Amino acid sequence: MSATPLDYLSSAGRRADVTLPLTWWVLGVSVAVCVIIAALLWLGIRRARATGGAAETRATPVERPSDGLRWITVGLAISAVPLLATLIWTMAALAQISGPPRRPGLTIDVTGHQWWWEVQYQGAEPSDTFTTANEIHIPVGVPVLVRLRGGDVIHSFWVPKLAGKTDAIPGQNNLAWIQARRPGRYRGQCTEYCGTQHARMGFEVVAEPRDAFERWRTAQLQTAPPPVTPAQARGLALVSFRCGLCHAVRGTDAASHYGPDLTHLMSRRMIAAGMLPNNAGTLAGWTQNPQALKPGTLMPDQHLSGSELADVGAYLETLK
């Protein structure tokens, strides 16, 4: 990822591509206007007869040398040109990006929750459908339809390199579409204030070539492998008994959909909604003390013993 993963002054996808030149145009016009007005103001003040206070003010007589109306007429006439150009360009750009250029090759349901993203890939058969979280994979060069829902409060779906924002509102289905021009990992972020941990509600979009995407998809459809070592077996028991109250691990007794699906947890680069890199250390820390890392998150602290934590870690490591 770049040094500024959320900036929108560069683009990697169709909607952002169309928007970017318009952004530079309005930005350029705005800067030019500010510079011109600042110069006019500065030069005008430099003409000042006097500096001081009330005495200097009173000492300068009042007169009306001209009506000065030409300033307003000329100023408005010049302003009208960039304003109307912007209006036309805006409408043209809007028409270009309000819908996908062709039939979407893929449909994804994305639901915003406090404070993570649920991602469901729809397949032709129920067995082709699966759920993951906080990491969205898409094939490059294909328009992808994103159906947005608010699972609790309003969230907003934003991947600046690919497209502008669309809100995820409860009780309403909003449609967005994204299309990546080149492979890469693109940072996304919730941008509608949604409560305590709104700041920590990120995600990633991974754009990859078609075959890599298909491999990922096939892997995601698999259920969790059975435990091999005794530690993993003890870990599975703990995960089913405790984590399963909120999380699902397909192929085990853990089947709740209140929190993110963990079936392929280890395939994801980040945990805690884009907050922490996914490695053994952060995973153990997060499992045990989420409230310290992300105060107010809906996941409670676990108070596992040292050996229990190691067992859970051993099992979670198998969820590739």
Added chain:
Amino acid sequence: MKPAAFRTPEIGDDNGVLRARLHAIWETQPGWRGWLSTVDHKEIGLRYIVTAFVMLALGGIEALVIRLQLAGPDLHLLTPDQYNQFFSTHGMTMIFLYASPILSGFSNYLWPLIFGSRDMAFPRLNAFSYWVYLFAALFLYSGFLIGAGPNDGWFNYVPYSEKDYNPGLNQDFYALGMVLLGISTSVGAANFIVTFFKMRAPGMSINRVPIFAWGTLTASAANLVVVPAVSLAFFLLWLDRQFATDFFRPAGGGQPLLWQHLFWLFGHPWVYAIVLPAMGMVSDGLPVFCRRPLVGYSVVALSTIATMILGFGVWVHHMFATGLPGLSMSFFSGASIVITFPSAVAVFAWLATIWTGRPVVTTAFLFFASMILLFVIGGVSGFMTASVPVDWQLTDTYFVVAHIHYVLIGINVFPVVGAAYFWFPKMTGRMMDERLGRWNFWTMFLGFNLGFLPMHVTGLLGMPRRVYTYSDGMGWDILNLVTSIGSFVFAIGVLLFFINCWKSLRSGPAAGDNPWDGPTLEWAVSSPPPPYNFAVIPTVASRHPLWEDQLEESVARTSIHRGMTLDQAKETIATTPLDALPERIVEMPGDSYAPLLLAIALAVLFVALLLKLTVLVVIALAAVFLALLLWLWPRRELLERREPAHG
């Protein structure tokens, strides 16, 4: 306002005997009784101004705490929940408790003086409006002080503000407090509108009204229309929370977007309501220091009205990302771009006034003139958000935070501080210190731009709004540090302003009636003005009554020292709305406790509703009724009752 029995007003000269008689009629009782019962617009205006500046200081302190938290990545000065209350309370304070009331304060103080009148149309309503504002502010802040401040931003989106996600008292304080504050705003707006159309001195026809009054008039008209929308929204939210109605709760079939429409239908016109009067301050103040009349008075007045009317048609640009149909977005996008034109009129009129005038650089001039640049910066960043595809990227990032601060600080705080330098002599009889004033100006100007200009870049680099912290590696660290430093420099500038006020109040040189050689009627009276404002009601002959001898544009002269005396009772004159022809003598009410009692009864009612104390609700309602009865009881001195037949 009740018409007196037919009587032709006596015409007389301003003299000591008349002034003594008027003083006896108009003076407020000394001591705490007078303090609690006064209806003098000048006293009420000053209270508004002082209270609003206290709010500015509180909101500023909250902002500094916020900036400490954001000065670097992953700082933990505040917990996430505390931070969310801080930024929400900061917004509530600045937008609702400072920006609008400060303008009400200046308008209350100045309107009767610039109109050549002796008071506002409804003096008791005026006092009531202030008391309710004060109690609403105390109500809202008491929530914050017990840890139940608003925590969903000033915009308060549902369903996060619903009980399902927000079980504490936070949102009940906010919802009820906003309804209470709405009462103050609404009655104040009605008072301004009637005063504008009925209370101008004879001869001050509608094309001679200072632009500042046009600004407050349009703002008041807008408030009267839109405040009910937001009061309704907050009331429905409270019903949802306390009585399980489903106006906004999706689970029960409610519509979260309904809240956004009701809120922004109010919210966007409100933004204009808190800048148009301030723009009017610049339109009236700047020409005094440019030593010429404002360029393009008529177009500036008309563009003020045009801005407000167009301002009703742009609210959806706050909602471009909510999934509305393309056609409606195109309409609101177009309207949001078109609204640039009337604003541009004002900018070019101010520039032309400077270029074709002979500017004298004073502290007030610096604040007014710098506002032009800040207005343009805030304006063009607003224009950028009008373009829907661009807005989809920059909405809800720090770019919009930079925008709103250029609008609110640039177009409200800078003109207001300039107006304070300009009118402080009139209000107190003393000049403010110009040397300290320069320090004040440059600290505020440099600090503000150091803090908020880089914030545009922070936004372009994608930093989302309303986040309690951020990770490093996003490219925002240095920019945020610079913003935090700038905000502290700016705060020092505001502190210098308060120090200058304090110092000048104690030891500033005497101002005299018209220290700046200003053109409008408030400069014709002593500083500070007597309780009755004008010993004789002036008869106005031009737009610049006190500049007539210098401009020599007509032979007619405004009569300041000879006119209607109206000294038989507490009286002033009402005139026709357009031509300001004398219409009737108006009997003005004397000082009264009724406004305060009604406001207290209402405040108790809202506390009872908050705590759901049914018995207290009933008692408070009875108190409201009694206070209204006291207020409306017919009075002989207002000619609401006839003399007894046998008398």
